[in-house]
Amino acid sequence: MIASPGLNLAQYWSAVAADWPGGFWWHWLVFTVIIIIFILLLPMGFIYIERRGIGRFQARLGPNRTGPFGLFQPVADAIKVLLKEDIVPTTADKVVHFLAPIVAFAPVMMVFAVVPFGDGALLADLNIGILYVVAVASITSVGIFMAGWASNNKYSLLGAMRDVAAVVSYEIPLVLSIIGVVLIAGSLSLNEIVQTQEIPFILFQPLGFIIFFIAGCAEINRSPFDLLEADSELTAGFHTEYSGIKFVLFYLTEYGEALAMSTILATLFLGGWRGPVLPPWLWLLVKILIVFCVMVWTRAAFPRARIDQLMALAWKFLLPLALINLLITGIEVLAWPEGLPWVLIFINIAITLVLVLLWSRKFKLGWGRVEV
Amino acid sequence: MALKTEPFVLNIGPVHPSTHGVFRMRTTLDGEVIVDLEPVFGYLHRGIEKLAEERTYTGVIPLTDRLDYLASMSNNLAYVLAVEKLAGVGVPERAEYIRVILAELQRIASHLVAVGAFLNDCGAYFTPFLYMWREREKIYDFFEMLSGQRLMYNYMRVGGFNQDLPDEFLPAVRKFVKKMPEWVDEYDRLLAENEILLARAKGVGILPRDLAINIGASGPVLRACGVKWDLRKADPYSIYDRFEFDIPTGTVGDCYDRYRVRIEEMRQSLRILQQAAEQIPGGPVKSEVPHYLHPPVGEAYAHIEAPKGELGFYLVSDNSIAPYRCHIRAPSLINLTALRDMIIGWKIQDLIIIFGSIDITMAEVDR
DSSP, X not given: OOOOXXXXXXXXXXXXXXXXXXXXXXHHHHHHHHHHHHHHHHHHXXXXXXXXXXXXXXXXXXXXXXXXXXXXXXXHHHHHXXXXXXXXXXXXXXXXXXXXXHHHHXXXXXXXXXXXXXXXXXXXXXXXXXXXXXXXXXXXXXXXXXXXXXXXXXXXXXXXXXXXXXXXXXXXXXXXXXHHHHHHHTOSOHHHHHHTOSSOHHHHOHHHHHHHHHHHHHHTTOTTSOTTTOHHHHTTGGXXXXXXXXXXXXXXXXXXXXXXXXXXXXXXXXXXXXXXXXXXXXXXXXXXXXXXXXXXXXXXXXXXXXXXXXXXXXXXXXXXHHHHHHHHHHHHHHHOTTOOOTHHHHHHHHHHHHHHHHHHXXXXXXXXXXXX | OOOOOOOEEEEEOSSOTTSSSSOEEEEEEETTEEEEEEEEOOTTOOOHHHHHTTSOTTTTHHHHHTTSTTOHHHHHHHHHHHHHHHHTOOOOHHHHHHHHHHHHHHHHHHHHHHHHHHHHHTTOOSHHHHHHHHHHHHHHHHHHHHHSXXXXXXXXXXXXXXXXXXXXXXXXXXXXXXXXXXXXHHHHHHHTTOHXXXXXHTTSSOOOHHHHHHHTOOTHHHHTTTOOOOHHHHSOOTTGGGSOOOOOOOSSOXXXXXXXXXXXXHHHHHHHHHXXXXXXOOSOSBOOOOSSXXXXXXXXXXXXXXXXXXXXXXXXXXXXXSOSEEEEEOHHHHHHTTHHHHHTTSXXXXXXXXXXXXXXXXXXXXX
């Protein structure tokens, strides 16, 4: 994860002036610090937004006692959880139990290395940026499976199994929906993808956007696909046996993943840092928050799907639609290699509506009862 | 290549978020599919039936509160009906109306919890639950006006009531009855046609009609199978024959039908409430009953349509001040016996919602 050679330092953030000695290391330091602050502070904000937001959805107030408007609630929660005793079950696999939260959390941080916060303002402008994101983000499920396995608890194991099944299945429609964007942008680098988004790609890729959002929610185990935690079934799923700082890491992972998902979604489909008047980083933040609020909304509104229905949705619904989307996008890009005309926006939205409606009529969720 | 697999045992409960109390299920799983289930009861056994033999007839009423704590008024009603039958005590007209009002309010409160908890088991993160809790709180406010308690009312007495209703009670109930249908529609709209809920609950946990009748299931669980059996119509107790209402029934007997039947029953209860609140006459609320009842030697069985099914009290008297024997026919326990037949072949997630859709209270199952 290093900055690519031949960087034009002048386009960086003003904090990293071009003529500073050791520009590369300054760049590395500044952005590492930014990313760490970003990933530690924003999930706290997310937790606050989620708790207050869900409180509102549920006709109650939500936490409002700690600080103004309850703003310090996440801080209070963090302190409380950090002071808790770290309990390791006697029958647990100690080493794996210890490593699991770290393996789960580290990739979430690494994702942000290639996310541009402004034009060229990113840690490493990899030319395979989005591929890197997809590859790194799925390591988290290894950590989750380690947790489920090492806890030596059947609930944890069931939760972890569900996670692996879901992640393996949903990775495919997720990547296929990303390829549509990559085809239009003509690049895998996130910075270039944003640069080419004169019109946000959500308009050219409405179907891709829907698929990415659903598959992304399943990847990061947000409701209605939060099967691996499923508090009403598996008590707490894979982190049943975790407490103290290890639990904090899992909690951070959960919201960090939500943050990563929102960020990638904003970057790929909503124009990233692009936007008038406001500074680029603020635009990115606003878009991230909008995406996250939609996730909070779905969590407050929907029941949870069943594991076989979850699989059916990935393989029978999202995958065919993602393939069709890829085909249509390929044809469009072939026909207009100079850039897509704006008329396609309406055509694509119409195609999306027709496809989604048709497919949802045709397709049946799950299998039902098994003869035993 | 075939890997060797073997089923494993998962112990669900007795302390688990979705067992609605302290219920334990030893499930044998093949992957996620349930191949066997063994329910284990008794974690909440308090010996209420035995305790009743040590108390006066009035002294048993507080014990009945602790049966199905989500429907204490109904329990009170069933018990006092049994004692009245045993001792041959009459009840003034106004008291009968008050009993109907309280029983129907209690039915709405209990169904609100049942539906809310069922949707919560489906994974709708507390949203429907808390909306329903809001209206349930209003009903509990009414009961608090009467008895000063929100859960264990101990309000009904043999032969009527100890005190008349407070003045503000009936206007408040009338206002509630006017508003509540909108709220019920709101709960209905919230998730009734939701695609995920349909996929989760439709066709899941079907209880065949014959089996339901054979095990003696009652209440919404039975009616969801399409059996039009409601004690308020089939064997009208109190003054239920004076009111107009329908018996909502399901068709297949799956989780979704049970959910629908409960929502519909709330509407029907509101109809009864409206009529009762209009027709209620004045007059005394208690008939002349001696301080210590000495019912003649004999036995009596009285049953009512409690929110969860047929709740019956069987009392034997030996002409002393305490019942010689008290047996409680608890609907939760009898409905629960169908659990294994409904669940085999479904997944763990279905186990939770099927179990939730039966709507049991462990305090009533174990007694």
